[in-house]
């Protein structure tokens with residue numbers, strides 16, 4: 001296999017160029033699959049994922065996140081690697097990627113590999129290289145750690161299928177929330193070419209699950225599920241449009257995660273917004289909060305936003321914001337309200353709600369119990385009663401509560417790379433030791449817990 | 450004349466270990482103490498309470514095992530693990546809290562005792578267990594192996610809780626073909642895993658400091674590569690050291706090769 005130029009570059013130089021080029025990809029969790037080692041090879045995986053380090057931007061480092069090559073035949077306007085940019089180019093060989101992965105993994109630097117790539121020659125050529133690399137890792141090196149690879153839009157379905165049998169997670173980047181945005185900023189990409197592999201992976205996952213029910217040892221296709229990401233703030237979509245797209249992806253494509261990436265201005269181009277305030281981090285943060293509400297709290301996009309109110313409140317998180325606009329539901333009686341509704345109370349997260357449901361089977365709960373359970377009372381107190389009583393005499397009145405909630409300073413970490421516990425803490429759930437499992441969220445959705 | 454009998458408190462002094470605490474619990478039952486008047490204490494105190502009877506309880510494997518079996522039978526493996534994790538902390542109230550959770554659970558025949566969060570002791574045990582669990586979770590990621598001569602992987606950690614035995618199974622499953630050592634330098638203990646064999650715990654008295662610095666030829670190069678990677682992967686426009694330190698506290702960074710020369714802050 002011949003690979004362009006990079007002879008004479010050291011592995012360090014390549015790593016520098018190709019990790020630098022991969023850093024804007026935010027989907028770097030190592031979660032979604034539990035796998036024990038087989039006792040012969042190397043590696044295992046845990047469903048919650050593991051953070052191995054944190055970069056200076058506060059984002060978790062979990063996988064060796066690199067591009068295979070930053071050569072690219074396309075010219076997406078937001079991307080540093082676009083064809084028309086004059087930047088240093090490099091390509092790894094499959095052996096080099098294997099060596100780095102194995103040596104980093106043994107030293108416990110990483111949970112596995114995240115391999116993306118610019119388009120070298122053609123989508124097929126690139127996908128084949130990615131496939132070869134992870135084939136080597138899984139077979140020759142007997143690597144059982146986590147592998148996340150990109151499916152390259154436009155590559156043959158058989159290649160994507162083969163790759164999916166070896167990877168834990170696959171993702172196809174939506175890039176921009178709407179087809180129109182894509183047309184302006186990524187002229188070589190087409191919405192339908194992006195959705196086609198997404199659909200294929202979805203079908204593959206469903207079939208594989210079905211096979212597993214019949215034959216216990218059927219090989220697994222993309223067992224940690226599929227994710228995608230979109231760039232926020234490069235094109236003029238509203239938060240409502242973005243959330244509607246995300247909801248659609250969760251429902252129609254069974255995506256495991258949608259990631260939002262605040263646009264970082266790297267190229268001068270008349271079609272790109274200037275963003276003098278830097279990347280829109282607060283907006284990205286609100287989108288992650290809302291995403292969390294969709295996945296684990298049983299909210300629907302149109303409950304949070306609508307045509308008249310298409311963007312999130314800058315001052316309040318989307319859950320508080322919803323509660324304030326729906327005071328007719330409050331106060332809720334903690335000893336009676338069902339789990340599903342409880343999740344809508346500001347200051348109560350998934351874990352606290354689960355603990356409340358368990359604990360109230362044994363005794364009637366009062367405010368001190370809630371405190372011990374991890375409910376953030378300073379937020380929840382406006383919305384709940386215990387045994388018919390509110391914590392203090394308070395008015396249930398939008399202005400009054402809003403003022404009080406705004407006095408509680410919201411923690412804004414701007415750490416939104418998708419690592420789980422941080423996001424739970426956004427909802428003041430002190431019990432952020434684990435991501436709610438899929439089962440939890442399904443049960444949450446059906447109000448079973 | 451009426452003699453008022455005040456019920457005397459009994460305080461059982463136990464060793465700071467799972468075995469020690471479980472032996473204490475065993476004795477509390479065996480000697481039929483009134484549980485509400487009895488408490489378990491880890492290690493000797495400086496302040497002796499008046500009107501309290503102090504009993505030193507020796508750790509005995511057999512007794513501890515009986516208590517373990519009872520816990521597993523009555524409350525299940527998960528609760529047992531929760532207790533063990535709580536006991537890995539340095540909190541001195543841990544033994545007493547577990548003792549009273551157990552008494553409560555057995556008295557009310559509640560096999561889901563750890564779900565009764567309204568009980569203060571249950572909460573205490575839960576908090577402690579979570580504290581340990583968080584540290585285990587952190588170190589599964591933050592622990593760094595360094596390759597020594599002859600290919601042995603060596604990791605040094607300074608955990609707040611006694612978690613070596615919780616970490617070992619994870620790494621043994623992950624790296625079955627490696628000879629590795631994880632060394633807890635606050636407790637001077639280490640876990641040793643020989644390639645394709647069972648791991649074991651031992652005192653680190655014989656560990657030679659120089660030997661642990663005797664890196665293999667390629668080791669430094671990989672440390673540099675990873676440090677370099679960590680620098681490159683951060684997005685400059687989003688720089689946020691406060692967040693980095695919040696997510697990865699300095700007491701962990703101290704042991705991590707990529708932070709040794711502080712180059713990437």
Ligand code: SF4
Pocket residue numbers: 072073074075076079080081082083117118119
């Ligand atoms: S396809 Fe577009 S986004 Fe991807 S590397 Fe090439 S130019 Fe960049």
